[in-house]
Amino acid sequence: MLGGIKSFLKERLHHAAGPADRAQALQVATAAILLEVSRADFEIDEQELEVVAAALVRTFSLEEAAVRELIAEALEQDEEALSLYPFLQLVNDRCSPEEKFAIIADLWRVAYADGRLDKYEEYQIRRIADLLYVPHSEFIRAKLTVRADDAP
Structure with a gap:
């Protein structure tokens, strides 16, 4: 059963037929990654969902x-994925990098959306950055950039 779910996800995400399917697969993957941080503190907050939506609009120029x-x-x-x-x-x-x-x-914007950074959110971002092969210096630069953008 687990193998069936994995193969479904692999087929759906990686082997999309045309450019539109491949673009949609990347959009779904990005959204799932962003939502993972919103779940890290065990509650998906409306402010976090708004930040996720804004990021998707900005990144992919979506309605x-x-x-x-x-x-x-x-x-x-994400619920189907293991x-x-x-x-x-x-x-x-x-x-690209x-x-x-x-x-x-x-x-980081999602993590800070509710006005506080939970330790589980920070851990999840660090883990994702590692798995995306983002250097630690870039991980920190992203955090500082977002904090500076949010400063009054």
Whole structure:
């Protein structure tokens, strides 16, 4: 059964037929990764969902309705997935270091959305950054950039 779920995710995310399917797979993977940080403190907060939506609009130039569908799809895919690995692998395969940095910065925005940084959120971002092969210095630079942007 577990193998069936893994093969479904691999087929759905990595072997999408056309450019539109591949783009949608990357969008779902990015949304799932962003949502993972919102879940790290064991509650998905409305402010965090708004930050996730804003990141998806900014990154992929999507309409609000498309973002709602994308978040729903990502939540569904994430619940079916046994780990984040298929999503992270897709991002590793298709994104440049600059795009990965932008994802890490968006993860920090999600973590800070509710006005506080939970230790589980920070741990999750560190873990994701490691799995995306983002150097520690870039991980810290993303955090400091987001904190500076949010400062009054």
